Amino acid sequence: MFEKFRKKSVVSESSQLETLREVLRRNPEDNDLAKVFPQVMPLSAVSSAWPGPIERLGDLPFGVSWALADPQNYFRYVSWDMSRKWEASGTNWRGLAMENLTELSRRYPYAGSKKGADGRPFVLSLLNEDSMGPSRLLVPGLFQDLFGDDYIVAIPERTCGVAYRNGLVGEEALLANDLIDGCFKVGTEPMSNERFDPKRFWVL
Numbered sequence: 001m002f003e004k005f006r007k008k009s010v011v012s013e014s015s016q017l018e019t020l021r022e023v024l025r026r027n028p029e030d031n032d033l034a035k036v037f038p039q040v041m042p043l044s045a046v047s048s049a050w051p052g053p054i055e056r057l058g059d060l061p062f063g064v065s066w067a068l069a070d071p072q073n074y075f076r077y078v079s080w081d082m083s084r085k086w087e088a089s090g091t092n093w094r095g096l097a098m099e100n101l102t103e104l105s106r107r108y109p110y111a112g113s114k115k116g117a118d119g120r121p122f123v124l125s126l127l128n129e130d131s132m133g134p135s136r137l138l139v140p141g142l143f144q145d146l147f148g149d150d151y152i153v154a155i156p157e158r159t160c161g162v163a164y165r166n167g168l169v170g171e172e173a174l175l176a177n178d179l180i181d182g183c184f185k186v187g188t189e190p191m192s193n194e195r196f197d198p199k200r201f202w203v204l
Contacts (some may be wrong), residue, residue: 033086035068036078036097037104038204040134040155042191052079058203061192062155064138066097069130098138098204105136109143110163116172121146123168123176126161134161134191140202153198154180157187163198 046056046063054065066083067075078093086093111128113121124143126133134155136142143151143163150166160183164176184193 032068033091033093033096034100035070036066036093037069037101037132038094038097038135038138039065039067039075039077039132040138040158040191041065042158042189052077053083058200060196060200061194064204066094069132075131094204101132101135102139104130104132105139105142109136114172114175121165122172123162123164123179125179126163127159131159133159137161137163137198137201138204140199143198151198152195153201154193154195155191156180156182156184156193158189158191160187 040057041054041063043056043061043063045065046054050065052065054063056062057064066078068078069075083093108128108130110124110126111133112125114123116122124146126136128136137153137155147163147165152164152166154162156162156179162176162180162183168176180195181193184190
């Protein structure tokens with residue numbers, strides 16, 4: 001079930017940052033704001049060394065940056081030059097990025113689910129093909145139709161989010177916990193095995 005997340009050798013953070021700077025210098029500016037989305041990031045990425053807008057996500061152990069996405073799931077992070085250009089023109093690019101994410105998320109909210117004996121989903125896998133599963137947790141109330149106001153979320157791996165109904169017991173609780181702990185344990189880029197109130201993500 002977790003084969004996708006088998007650990008691989010990871011390039012050092014400093015090397016990743018240098019590669020990112022080079023890509024931003026080399027590629028032409030893409031001003032298509034319809035492609036910009038917020039991205040949940042490891043908290044360790046939040047630093048003055050990051051070559052573009054990035055900040056801590058509320059009081060959570062995560063950061064948030066912004067990137068332009070293409071159909072091949074290639075992300076080019078928003079640079080300082082890009083953000084300054086948009087802001088100079090009076091464009092609320094962060095607001096537009098959230099609108100893009102909300103539209104995408106409502107069309108394709110989750111990748112998979114497991115239903116209980118009552119026929120209702122009790123856990124959702126946010127392992128979406130667009131690699132923005134965890135970012136969907138930024139959309140207020142996205143899963144309230146399924147879970148009401150009482151549910152829990154997690155981001156065990158950089159490309160994998162989980163949402164599940166609060167108060168699970170027995171096999172349902174075991175499955176939800178195994179999904180989170182398994183992704184965190186074998187993931188290429190583990191994030192956190194903590195569980196959170198979804199409202200803590202609704203800060204953008």
